[in-house]
Amino acid sequence: MISDKTLHLDWINSVSRKNRNTDKILIEKVIRALLLLEGLTESGLDFIFKGGTALMLLQGLIKRLSIDIDILVTDKIDPEPYFKKFIKNKNFIRFEFQDREKNSSIEKAHYKFFYKPVYNTAQTEEQVLLDILFEESQYKKIESINIDSSFVQQDGPALKINVPSFEDMLGDKLTAFAPNTSGIPYEKNGHSKAMEIIKQLYDIGNLFDVAKDLKTVRDTFSNFALTELAYRKLKQKPGVILNDIFETSLCISTRGAEGNGDFAALQDGISRVRAFIFSESYQIEKAIIHAAKAAYLSKLVETKNNKIERFENAMQIADWDIQQPFYTRLNKLKKSNPQAFFYWYKTYKLVKGI
Template identity: 45%
Template sequence: MITEKNFSKDWIFNICNLLRKGKNKADPELTEKVIIALFLLESIKNTGLKFIFKGGTALLLLLNKIHRFSIDIDILVERDINNSLLIKMFRDLVNGSNIFYEFEELDRISTKIIKKTHFKFYYKSILDGRNKYILLDIVFDANPFIELIEKEISCDLLDIDGEIIKVSVPSIEGILADKLTAFAPNTTGIPYGVNKELEIIKQLFDISILFNDVKNLNVVSETFKNVAIQELGYR
C-alpha cells in the first residue's frame, strides 16, 4: 500500500532530487500530483470496481524508468456499469480518505455510440495549501486489448509498505497500439487545429519510448485494429 510518507514535503523534495537531470530537478507540484494520482488509482482499486487502467500514467507502472510525468487517471469499465454505483463508490472513497475531501462529476456523455464521464477528486496540496484536483477519465465500453497484465502500483516515486495493490493494464504492445490511433486526425485520432498540439506531442513521445520495449508487433497490429474500430464507432 502507498504509505503516509509519500504525502510529506520531505518525500516530495527528495524524489525531485533523485529525478534530477543535470541542474534541473523534477517539479515539486507535478511530483506531488503524480503521487496523488497513483494514490487515487489504488483507492479506486480498493473499492472493488473492475476496470482496465490505460493512458499515459499507466506507463509509470509498465516501464522500468520514468520518462515523463502524467497526472490523469484513465480507466475503461464495462458498458453496463451503472453511473450511480460509481458515484456511491467514489463518495465512500472520499469519506474514508485522508487525502481527498471532495469529488465532482463533469461532462457526462451517454449515447448509443459512446458513454464516458469525467470526475475531479480534490485534495489540499502539502506544498502550498491550495486546493487542487486529479482528473479521472472513464470510458464505458468493451475491452479492445489482446493482452492484459496485472501490474503492481509501484514505481520509483512511491514508498510502499505491506501488500502491493495490482491493477489490470494493457501490455506495452497494447498501450502502443492505443496511442498509435491518435495519429489519424480525420478518423480515429486527434484533430489538427483545435489547440491539442501538446497532446499530440505527448503521444508521439510515449510512442517513441514504448517502441524500445515492444516484443510482439503482431499484438500491436491486432490491438490497433480493435482500438481503431472502437474509436471509429465514436465518431
C-alpha cells in the same frame, strides 16, 4: 500500499532533488493520481487501467510524467458509490462530475478529485482527473502489475492493478496519434491539444523499443480503429488512420515541408511537453526519431509485416539512399539524424515493396 509518509513535504522535496529538481507540484499530482488509483482498486470497482499513467507503471520507470487516471469499465454503472468508499481515506476533499460536450457516441464520464496540496501553491485546492471509458475491452493481453513508483513509499505489499500489455498499449496509442481522423485533434473548444498529440508520439516512440509481438499491435490497432471510426460515424476503413499517422509523422520529420499536418502546432506541442518529459531533454531531433518510428509502424501494420527491424549504428545506413517518387527530402536525415533516417528508409522499402 502507499505509505502516508509519501504525502509529507520532506518526501516530495527529496524526490524533486533526486530527479533533476522536477516541479514539486507535478510530483505531488503524480502521487495523488496513484492514491486515486489505489482507492479505485480497494473500492471493488472492476476496471482496466490504461493511458499514460498506466504506461508509466508498466515501464517500471518514469520517462514521462502523467497525472491523469484513465480506466476502462465494461459495464455502464454509476461509479460514484465506489468513490465514496475511499475518498477520505485517500486524502481527497471531494469529487465533481465534469459535464462535457459530446462530439461522438463514445460513452465516457469525467471526474475531478480535489485535495489540499502539501506543497504550497497559489491554489488552496488542486485536482487530479479521472476519465472513465465504458466499453468492452479490446485488448488482447492483460497483465497484473504493482501500483508502485519511485515517487512513492510503500507500507507493506503494493496493491495490484490490471493493465494492457506493451503491444496492446502501442496499438491503442497509434489510433490516438492521428489528429485528422481517430486521434487527439489539433484543437478542441478553442484550446490547443498539440501537447497531447506529442505525448502520444513520445509514448509510441518508447513503446516501439520494447514491443515484440507485432501481430498483437496490429490486431489491437484494428479493433480500436474500427471502434473510433464508428464512434465518429466515419464510413472509412482503418487505412485512413494509418495514412494520417504517416502524414503527420512526415510533417514532423521534414519540419513542415512535406506531409499533411500543422507543423507550427506540432512544434509548439514539442516545446510545451518538455515540462512532462522526466528522463531526457526532449527536442525536435528526438521527436523526429519518434515520428520516423511511428511512420514505420504505420506501414508495418498496413503491409501485415510482422518483423520489426531496429537501428543499431550509423554503419547500417552507409549505402542507403531514398529514391523518387518517395520523399527524397528525407535523405537529409542521413547525416543529421541517422536513427530517424534508418526508420524512414525501412518505411520507404515497405512502400516500394522492396
